[in-house]
Amino acid sequence: MADKKTEILLTAEELFAEKGFDGTSVRDIAQHAGVNLAMISYYFGSKEKLLEALIEYRSGYTFDTLEELNKDQSLNPWDKIDRLVDFYVEKIISNNKFHNIISVHSGQLSSPEIRELITKMKLRNLEQIRKIIQDGQKKKFFRKVDIEFTMGSVMGTISQLTLLKNFYCSLLNIDKTDEEVYRKKVIVRLKTHLKQLLRAHLDIRNEA
Amino acid sequence: MADKKTEILLTAEELFAEKGFDGTSVRDIAQHAGVNLAMISYYFGSKEKLLEALIEYRSGYTFDTLEELNKDQSLNPWDKIDRLVDFYVEKIISNNKFHNIISVHSGQLSSPEIRELITKMKLRNLEQIRKIIQDGQKKKFFRKVDIEFTMGSVMGTISQLTLLKNFYCSLLNIDKTDEEVYRKKVIVRLKTHLKQLLRAHLDIRNEA
Amino acid sequence: MADKKTEILLTAEELFAEKGFDGTSVRDIAQHAGVNLAMISYYFGSKEKLLEALIEYRSGYTFDTLEELNKDQSLNPWDKIDRLVDFYVEKIISNNKFHNIISVHSGQLSSPEIRELITKMKLRNLEQIRKIIQDGQKKKFFRKVDIEFTMGSVMGTISQLTLLKNFYCSLLNIDKTDEEVYRKKVIVRLKTHLKQLLRAHLDIRNEA
Amino acid sequence: MADKKTEILLTAEELFAEKGFDGTSVRDIAQHAGVNLAMISYYFGSKEKLLEALIEYRSGYTFDTLEELNKDQSLNPWDKIDRLVDFYVEKIISNNKFHNIISVHSGQLSSPEIRELITKMKLRNLEQIRKIIQDGQKKKFFRKVDIEFTMGSVMGTISQLTLLKNFYCSLLNIDKTDEEVYRKKVIVRLKTHLKQLLRAHLDIRNEA
DNA sequence: CATGAATGAGGGTTCATTCAT
DNA sequence: AATGAATGAACCCTCATTCAT
Structure with missing residues (x-):
């Protein structure tokens, strides 16, 4: 190194x-x-500045990817949702260490500087996702939904899997120690579940 | 006191x-x-035993409520889902402090004893929820879904709201300091969102 | 009890x-x-008063025995030495726990009260032993020796065996855990050694 | 410093x-x-490691001296015994602080590591002394004695003087506070006593 | 530029003792 | 007479950080 x-x-x-x-x-x-x-x-x-540096080191990539996805005219809204799910599942599961740190430190603990940093990063990313969904609504693919909380559901679902890894290993009968097996099994199932969930949730034909 | x-x-x-x-x-x-x-x-x-005591102190009520809901013959599956959402949203939002502790300490940090304790508690509760959904499937109200991950989505969504309180305050233009307003606004919106999400996700008429 | x-x-x-x-x-x-x-x-x-009480509880018997031995007219000086050795070896080895406490706490550590107590007790006992040796000298059985240090040698030899029990177990190939075997083996050998030592040391015929 | x-x-x-x-x-x-x-x-x-370091710091010198004495061809067995006594009396009396620590911690108290360390050190030293005595026996200067316990008597006698310093000050009418006077008086008397004791004890002419 | 030595502050825990009952 | 609850003090150790070199 x-x-x-x-x-x-x-x-x-x-x-x-x-x-x-x-x-x-x-x-x-x-x-x-x-x-x-x-x-x-x-x-x-200082130790705290080290954490800040770590967050900044890991934050750049996400926004660029989302912005690109958003601008891509060749994809229809459903394709974009699928891509979005694929991207986030891959990202969070493979960067689960970093993601857990963020989860834990976005809360009350940690300094205002850190919290500010995380909040700003998340807001910036969410803005891109909002646009994707609003575009789908404008094009009459998606029904009216609570966009912020819908994203909360997507992120929350993935977070659960990394944060409660222990619990899900017990639940799914997966060996806790074999990181690779865990990822493979979980990634496929998670993508399937989220796509199924969002398809039902967003589909304009399911309008209440 | x-x-x-x-x-x-x-x-x-x-x-x-x-x-x-x-x-x-x-x-x-x-x-x-x-x-x-x-x-x-x-x-x-010890300090650690204090945390264990805290977890046990807070864990009793949930299981009893879920078991009761599960056994209730007077409610149809959709009613039970609504009640489930109401219960969890109320519980987690009003006990958000405790819930955050659990979220953070179910991960790698904290001792095996604590992790075991949390895992056992969660497994026990999930079992009740599984029964509710399976009952709905047997009665042809619900379609086939990934039950474990569906619960992950429900829990994950609520967790996001407590864990990332800071972020959602910024997002929803809510005063961070006024706990009461935050809860009221968020609880209503969260219940609505989750019920809408689950209704679309579980409805047998949306079978792919 | x-x-x-x-x-x-x-x-x-x-x-x-x-x-x-x-x-x-x-x-x-x-x-x-x-x-x-x-x-x-x-x-x-207090804890310290408990130690004092313990010392007093254990101190009575020794003096009485020595005084009696001293007064006994039926024994010649050599017999008295043998009895003295027998008595002290038995006493210290079987009360080795108490004896170790005394050894350790007669030094600088522990309070003046404790030290005073131990010193007084030891002086009282030594006085009896001095009389026995002086009587043997007057009767021309024993040569002139350093009485105080001779007693130091006797006590010191026995103390070594209890204080360095660990060491002597290694040295003599005795199982550390079997208290009974240790005592038996050591008591016999110790008595023999001390009697042989004192016989040579005190015998007037070995006068330099 | x-x-x-x-x-x-x-x-x-x-x-x-x-x-x-x-x-x-x-x-x-x-x-x-x-x-x-x-x-x-x-x-x-740690505090315990500090004690270990102290023991090792003080242990080196003794073994070297004994080994040298053992090898010295110019001295007859009686000379070697005298030198041995001189060496140990000087060493223990002037290092009485360290020696007391050893006495106290070779017992049950203190960790296995410490006990092991002390035992090993003592065994190593005793081996040299054994050779000196056995050499004297082979050369028909010394009679058959219990070598291990004889060394116990020598060490024990000196230990008594340091461990029970308080008592011997009272006994010998020495001012407790004046370290220098204590040493001088005691060293001379102790050397004399031990040499007299060993001369009688070891002399082949005193064979029972 | 990089680091070994050193430090003040604070960590969790255990102590012998007291006191109201 | 006997004790459960409670306490202030002190325990050993580790922390993040600094600074002379």
Whole structure:
């Protein structure tokens, strides 16, 4: 690993996800990353700034993808919903460590700076999704729904799977230790479920 | 407050939800609860045992309610779904502090004992819900769906609202500080959304 | 055990010997003795007073035995030495727990009251032994020796065996856990050694 | 004092001897050594590891000296015994603090690691002494004796003097506070006594 | 630029003791 | 006479951070 800064970020992500922000000591991070303890303060200023750096490091990609999907004229609204589900499921499941950190720290815990950062990021992304759904409504594919809460359902469903991994392993009889099997089984089933859910929920023919 | 043990539990719930388990010191709890520092170890044995006690303290009611709802012969499956949504939305939103703690600690962080406890509790509750949906399917009200993930969507949606309270306050233009207004606005909208979502998702007439 | 006070004393002896005075908590004692925690303070005043009570409880017998041995006109000086060795070896080995406590607490640690108590007790006993040796010298059985240090050698030898029990188990290939075997093997060998040692040391015919 | 690590060790030795291991707090040590409290954990890892470090710090010298004495061809067995006595009396009396710690912690108290460490050290040293005595027996200077217990008598005698310093001060009318006077008086008398004792005990002409 | 040494603050826990009953 | 509840003090240890080199 050439870049020590990146190495620290990735190690921090791993440990924050595993033991929480408060539960992870900078000593842990330094040791696992194989760098000097003082280097973390030296590079990032503080433990909290390290978390901020991690969030920014991971946030860029999502927005670009959503914006592109939104602009794509070749896809009809249903295709876009499918793509959206595929994208988010893949993203959250494979980045589940980072996603858990975000889930946990968007709440009351963590500093206002962190909360602000996460909120801003999420708002920006949601704006793109809103446009996709509104476009579908304008084109008479989708019925009138609560857009914000619909997104909440999508995100919430995926979050449940990463946050309550333990529980779902018990529930679905999956070996807790085999990360790869868990992902494969869950990804397919999750995509299927969400597409089925959204298809029924959004379809204008199901208008009450 | 007559019962100091309960006072400690409630204070701990408040603080754990606000600052996380690791972020809360027993000194904090003792001070806010107005009790002696040593009393917490005296009553609960350790900080971790305190969390376990809190989980057990809050877990009893849910199962009883679900079981009762399940057994009720006077309600048709759609009524039961509505009641289920009402119950969970009320419960999670008004106990959002406790619920956030659970969300955060069912993950990798926290001890195996705690994780086990939460998993067991959730499995027990889910079993009741499964019966309700299966009953609706047998009676030809509901179509075939992924029951476990459907519940994940319901729970996940509500969780999002409590976990990302900050974000949704920004999104819905609600004053962050006024807890009462937040609850009222969100509860109504959330119930409506979830019922609409489940009605479309479960209805046998929407069979693909 | 009818007498709770005695029960506490014996339990304290056991635990003090095993884990030291500071290493033993009154909770330990209360629990092992099956009495209420507060009862110890109630009966003895404090943890330290409990140690004093223990010392006094164990000190009476020795002096009486020595005095009697000293006065016995039917025994010649060599017989008295043998009896002395037998008595001390038996006493210390079988009361090794109490003896270790004394050894450890006659030093700088522990309060002046305790130290005073132990010193007084030891001086009183030594006085009797001095008379025995001086009598043997007057009767021309024993040569001139350093009486105080000779007693130090006897006591010290026995103390070594109890204090360094671990070491001597390794050295003599004795199973550490079998208390009974240890005592039997050691008692015989110790008596033989000490009698041989003192016979050579005291015999007037070995006068330099 | 240039080396803070050594300073901590010496201070710990002082305090452990004075108040026992359990009776000494790391705060005490830090304060007396004039170092930060956290530095002790920083350097040694824990309070117990500090004791281990102390034992190892003090153990090296003894073995080397004994081995050298053993190998010395220019001395006859009686000379070697005299040197042995001189060496041990000097060593224990002047390092009495360390020696008391060892005495106290070779017993049941203290962790298996510590006990193991002490036992190993003592066994190693005793092996050298055994050779000296066996050599004297082979050369027909010494009679047959219980070698292990003979060493127990030597060590035990010296230990008594350090462990029961208080008692012997009373006994010998020595001012308790004047360390220097105590040592001088005791060292001379102790050497004389032990040499006299061993001469009688070992001399082949005193064979029973 | 990078780091070993060092530190003040605070962590959870256990202590011996007290006191109202 | 006996005890459950409660407490202030002190325990050892680890924390994130700083700073001289």
